[in-house]
Amino acid sequence: MITLVLVDDAGAPLGALPPFEVPEPWWQQVGAIVGGVRHHHGVDVAVLRLLAADRPEPPGGHLTYLGQVTTPPAVPLEPVSVDLSPHPLRAPWAQPGGPARSLAWAAGELHRLGRPVTATAQHRTWNLSAIWRLDGEHGSAWLKQVPGFFRHEAAVLRWLATTVPGTAPALLAADDTGRILLDHVPGEDRYAADDAERAAIAADHHVLQLRAVDHADALVAAGVPDLRGPALAAWIRRWLAPHDVSVVADLLADLDERLDQVRDCGLPDTLVHGDLHPGNVRGDGRRQAVIDWADSFVGHPAFDILRLTETLAPSAAAPLLDAWAARWRADLPGSDPERAVDLLRPVAPLRLAAVYAMFLAGIEPSEHPYHAADVPACLGRAAAEADRVCLPD
Structure with a gap:
């Protein structure tokens, strides 16, 4: 309702x-x-x-x-009492006039590209993004506007277009306020992907991550968050500080040692999508593109395979994890990808808890229900994984 x-x-x-x-x-x-x-x-x-x-x-x-x-509509409107006062954390697109300004920018960019707009449609609005579809005789494009902590998405898309073209939507335009304009990718979001399709996603993503290894420093310099090794531990503790983390106290206390042992497994830091579930892959049977790079960072590649297999039964996840490990071991003889995954199993939901805590710190109170339950839920998952996967001596 x-x-x-x-x-x-x-x-x-x-x-x-x-x-x-x-x-x-x-x-x-x-x-x-x-x-x-x-x-x-x-x-x-x-x-x-x-x-x-x-x-x-x-x-x-x-x-x-x-x-x-x-x-105003012709129907009589009910009187209501709501607080419409300004809030310092309110997104630009959540303010009167904000959508019109963003649509005008996008229409101007498309006109410059010879793609005048004939129709627009709003699809999504919340604290993490506003998304509009813009249609014209020369095809469709998507306007996406994001908060400050996601503005590196444009830099990632530029890098992908140059280094591994075709793996993500084409970036048509971007500005410094979090607006990006993306070309349409045919098909549908692959939420219903079966195990075989997930395996194909993982194989394609390995090629991308292998290419990104030598570009990690350049990606960080372009604004992509640096969550390599000790930086990840500090980042997690920073965002979780205002929350009750007693359920993961031991995990947090041993986090630096755990990440040291992950580094000893011999896998390189690279570009991590950060939310690589099948719904963030779009395709039509001929072309497949990974979308929504806003959560991306530079860090350990295992975070993406753990996210891709997160909802699968252990029997279904095991072949994907085995194939992932075999690819990395073939490219880096002497590395131990399986041990890295085991060590990071509790860190993956712990990182997600910190992500949701970051969201909560950046939004006004009326939008807290979007994410408030996610922090304790992820902390509970991290604690359960830590109990199952003890830190090696």
Whole structure:
């Protein structure tokens, strides 16, 4: 159930539309909200941000969003009392006028490229990104706007286009505010990928990571986060400091020693996608591209294979992990990829807990339900993995 509170172009409150249902339970997916308002009320709306949720975490529930309209709808609006005061952590796209400014930038860039825009559609809006599709006679493009801690995505896409072309969406334009303009990749996101497709994803990704080894310093210089060795331990402790980490106290105490032992396994640091699940791979059976490089960093390659196999049963994950280890051992004789994976099993969810803690530190309170439950959940997984995989003597 959706309640949409409307403001005008100046940000003045107008009231709320009657509540309505949408088919998608995922809070950040707002395309159905925009379509529902257009269908029922004949008005175009830009969804700005989440105001409230009646449950502590997604998906589903009764959600209240803020939306902006140029022309108020004909239907009577319900008076509402909401806090619309500014907040220092509010994203540019979550403010009145923000979507219009970003769309104008994207349309201008596409016009410069000889691809004038004839239609736009809002797909996603939340604390991590705003995503719009822009269509024209010369094809479609995607506008993505991200917060400051994700702005290195443009640098990664430039590097990929130069060094391993075709492995990611083509970057058409970018600015220094977190806006990037991407060419359309045909197909669908591969959430339903089977074991064979995951194996192919892992094999392709190995080629990319092997190429990136010699470029690690250049990627860091371009702004990609440096989470190599001791830097990873310091980064994790920094973001988890405000949270209750008692469940992983021993893991944190031994983290530097564990990462030293990982380094001794002989695998190099490289470009890590950071969220390599099948839903972040898009393809049509002929072409496959890895999307959403916002979580990327320079660090240990095992983090990506652990993410790719995270939801699989051990019997299904084992062949993918064995193949991953065999590739690295063939390229680096004398290395011990299996031991590196075992050592990093508890570190992978620990790092994710720190990622979610970083998100929480960078968003306004109304958006905390997006991620608040993720920190303790990841800490619990890290503790369970640490109990199963003890630090070698």
